[in-house]
Amino acid sequence: MKNFSEWFHNILEEAELMDARYPIKGMSVWLPRGFQIRKYALNALQELLDKDHEEVLFPMLIPQSELAKEAIHVKGFEEEVYWVTKGGKRDLNEHLALRPTSETSIYPMFSLWVRSHMDLPIKVYQTVNTFRYETKHTRPLIRVREITTFNETHTAHATEEEAEKEVMEGIEIYKTFFDELGIPYSISKRPEWDKFPGSKYTMAFDMIMPDGKTLQIATVHNLGTTFAHTFDIQFENEDGTHDYVHQVCYGLSDRVIASLIAAHGDEKGLSLPPVVAPEQVIIIPIIFKENQDVVLNFTDNLEKLLKNNGIRVKQDKRELRPGKKYYEWEKRGVPLRIEVGPRDIENNTIVINRRDTGDKEFVDYDENTIVDVVKDRLDSITHDMKEASNKFQEEKTFAIEKPEQIKKTINKKGGIITCSWCGETDCGKDMEEKFDIDVLGTQESDLENKTCINCGKDASYKVLISKTY
């Protein structure tokens, strides 16, 4: 893992997740295994969103006039928007933007849908591709020009309190989702100069990657009433007065898959939490000519049993020596491997190998309990993977007191440092400049008469700082 970037790119290819050779920079192809992992990850997220949000689908193209309406928003995206300017041979009289995110395609429709407070709240989400002409170094899943797995939630509420509640709900949904996938994170409130264009404030999830830099893996934005004024989204109260809606939006992307790979992968390759694994169990029959049928009869039965109990299982019967099979399935990150040879059958045991820890376990085989045993081991893997990645995030987060520790700690150890800060924009930007770092954001904390690490003024914030992607 000394060269994370090389390791990461190798895994995409060797675990057959993506093909980055597509002839447009910043765009790659989802291969079948990668696509399944993406599907299971999205299923887990949608299960959480579906509790009280509805899935919708908006057009990909946005009229220039709509995109331009929200000045701050469009300022934030104007460098990144792809445009459609022709239809066939004909020039379009209005250029159409490929959505970089969907506020300006959704909110004109919210304006049509919202008339009375009875039409509120609106809580919708979509999983779409979005396009951002990233000029920084692109890399698959991490910084792409076509974001293929952009899950964005957009809500409208009658009151500010309801919008604040939705922000907390969005944060909870993402916390639960990342916890299920064993992806670690630190949550902070982005500084004024780095919040979502047009928003009141942005809450962000940052994961410390193996190379010590942090990756923004999700964001929740309180939009206030700015977009409601811009797109005239008003509703009539019970007393006949009119108010603008209060809005929230939140989103995550392909980076979730990048985080899965980074959080759990190792020298052997991918290591997947069961919830997203295309195969949760791979059965390897150890076959010798003379007793082939005995073994295969046993493993076919075991495969059927596991499959009938909702476990995603495969059997590798290829004419290859076992070691080669182990190598391949470990690289693909299959959580559990079950080996069965003629001796195991005589002893009525099977061998269970955990991909995450490498532990090998001899288990007495009993048709009535083997499903529970396998499910129990899969649950242990889920639990332990989450513990391990949270431990890494915690161990790479350092509280410091002195400014000279900022650069030293970041350059030497990477990760996130926390310290006290006055919260002033010019001081924050000065810190970023001086120490060549990024201010991730602030967290609630009970600072008593602390001074700002950078300017010495009274500090009222605990700030998180790191090198970022």
Ligand SMILES: Nc1ncnc2c1ncn2[C@@H]1O[C@H](COS(=O)(=O)NC(=O)[C@@H](N)CS)[C@@H](O)[C@H]1O
């Ligand atoms: N070029 C990119 N490649 C991959 N993921 C990206 C890229 N740009 C942004 N993201 C991810 O997408 C998330 C949401 O994007 S965002 O700009 O912060 N927020 C929005 O677009 C809001 N409309 C919420 S949906 C970010 O937190 C980040 O994790």
